[in-house]
Amino acid sequence: MICHDRINLRGWTTRLGGVFVAAVLCLLPWTGTAEAHGSVVDPASRNYGCWLRWGSDFQNPAMAQEDPMCWQAWQADPNAMWNWNGLYRNESAGNFPAVVPDGQLCSGGRTEGGRYNALDTVGAWQATDITDDFTVRLEDQASHGADYFRVYVTEQGFDPTAQPLTWGALDLVAETGRYGPSTSYEIPVSTSGYTGRHVVYTIWQASHMDQTYFLCSDVNFG
Incomplete structure (x- = not known):
């Protein structure tokens, strides 16, 4: 099945x-x-978080009030949550802004026929509390490995609850080298000066082919 x-x-x-x-x-x-493949599980990517909180109760109308951003995503396409680990694009050739336009970063440029489009919806997504020093944890169910990871945080003053995510709003806070095939990866991140709501944006360049994952995690610093 x-x-x-x-x-x-x-x-x-x-x-x-x-x-x-x-x-x-x-x-x-x-x-x-x-x-399938994988995603950021901590701080949870948008669709992984929605699946984690509501996968066993996705028809519950209480979600509309308790978790409205997840509610609109489930209504738009439940497959985006069931396939929380399939948000990737092939053959980007490293030119990410060319294939993932501003306002479409959380859906990977409306990849997979638009399955993940609702993840670009601007609003108050549930956020994970983090500190200046945090760890991005990814699950890789297919053990693809990674040529590299890049981790960004939205610049201070950017409001992800009211503004669409753009490349110009991202600060690069961590970049790694190659990771061998594994089912999980950890990227330590050290930052300073961030407070309040932000998006942690993770780019995972898989090693088995030119396959890139674009993953939005909503966080609250402090």
């Missing part, structure tokens, strides 16, 4: 009832994500 099969169950909701759908979903194996 793959993620697309799981999401086809959405159409059953009106015919068979939400309770039955929820029961079926609970019985399905989670092989959809296991067959």
Whole structure:
């Protein structure tokens, strides 16, 4: 069973009832994500966080009030959460602004046929509390390895709850060398001068081919 099969169950909701759908979903194996790739799990990327908080209860209308940015993302395309580890582009050739325009950084330039477009929606996404010195942790289910990671933080004064994310708003705070194949990676980051709400933007250049992951994590410094 793959993620697309799981999401086809959405159409059953009106015919068979939400309770039955929820029961079926609970019985399905989670092989959809296991067959894919990876993402930042701490501080959680937008769609990983939505899957983590609501994957077992994604039809709960309470999400609209408790977690409205995740709610709009689930409504736009549940596959963006089930496939939290598939937000990548191939053949970028390192020229990222050319393929990922301003305002589309969190969706990887509307990659995968627009599956992740809702992640670009401006608003108060749930944020992870961090300090000046923090660690970006990634999960790599396919053990691709990395040519490098680049970690950015939005500049002080930029408001991600009210402004679309742009390349010009990003400060590079960490850049690594090569990582060998593994199921997890850690990138230590040391910063100063950041307070309040920000986006941590991670670029993961995989080693197995020209495949690049573009990952937005909402954070709160201090």
